[in-house]
Amino acid sequence: MATQLEILAEKYRKDILGPNIYSEQKFYSSTNKNALSDGDEKGKGEIDNSIGSSVDIQNRIDNMGRNHYNKGNEYSSINKDALSDGDEFGKGELDGKVGSLTDIKTRIDVVARNKFNPSKGYPDF
Numbered sequence: 001m002a003t004q005l006e007i008l009a010e011k012y013r014k015d016i017l018g019p020n021i022y023s024e025q026k027f028y029s030s031t032n033k034n035a036l037s038d039g040d041e042k043g044k045g046e047i048d049n050s051i052g053s054s055v056d057i058q059n060r061i062d063n064m065g066r067n068h069y070n071k072g073n074e075y076s077s078i079n080k081d082a083l084s085d086g087d088e089f090g091k092g093e094l095d096g097k098v099g100s101l102t103d104i105k106t107r108i109d110v111v112a113r114n115k116f117n118p119s120k121g122y123p124d125f
């Protein structure tokens with residue numbers, strides 16, 4: 001026979017789990033329709049090489065549309081936009097230069113103004 005505590009616990013469990021659409025007959029698992037990315041807003045699990053909810057997929061398409069890097073133009077250490085060739089993109093070393101155009105101009109300016117003062121032990125800007 002159930003104790004008063006067990007009776008109350010079962011009642012509260014049903015109250016709390018009441019709004020839960022998943023039950024002992026309808027389990028939520030990796031094979032459940034609501035767990036799979038089938039074009040609705042619920043599922044995120046991979047199905048037919050599609051991953052994410054419908055909102056996730058639309059955001060990914062939008063982001064990829066604005067990104068000019070892709071399989072044909074991968075961003076790597078040899079990509080033009082990764083190298084310091086005088087534009088604002090690249091920062092990687094090329095022909096002894098490192099940094100974007102702004103980085104290089106700032107470094108030239110700072111080095112030109114750097115007057116080391118031995119008595120102070122640090123540069124005087």
